[in-house]
Amino acid sequence: MVDLSAVIITKNESRRIQRCLDSIRWIPEIIIVDDQSSDETVTICRRYTNSVIIHPLNDDFAAQRNIGTQAATRQWVLRLDADERVPEQTRRAI
Numbered sequence: 001m002v003d004l005s006a007v008i009i010t011k012n013e014s015r016r017i018q019r020c021l022d023s024i025r026w027i028p029e030i031i032i033v034d035d036q037s038s039d040e041t042v043t044i045c046r047r048y049t050n051s052v053i054i055h056p057l058n059d060d061f062a063a064q065r066n067i068g069t070q071a072a073t074r075q076w077v078l079r080l081d082a083d084e085r086v087p088e089q090t091r092r093a094i
Contacts, residue, residue: 001028002094003075007068011035011057013082014044021048023085027078033068041082 006027010017011034021044024030030049034042035057045052055067069077078094080086 002026003028004078004094005029005031005072005074005076006078006080007031007033007065007072008045008080008082009033009035009057009061009064009068010037010041010045010082012037012039012041014040017041017044017082020080020082020084021045023087024078024080026091029072029074031068031071033064033071035064 004027006024008020010032029051031051032045032049033053033055036054042052051071053067053071055064057064065079
């Protein structure tokens, strides 16, 4: 098993987040840092992980990513945006 965490920051990404999460199902730890979404983003994310942190962005993307990284328990961290996917070739390489 790969010693990897994935960190995704979100805000009202219900239209895109599921495709992202589907592409990283194989990662043992997925952490979401959500900027108080008003759509179904958090509900969708909780289908994939219990590690959903609600935290206001306050115009500080770096802080959001750092919150997720600090919550990670694995040796390596993969940071993604909600509209990104991990292709199969990348998965095999990792």
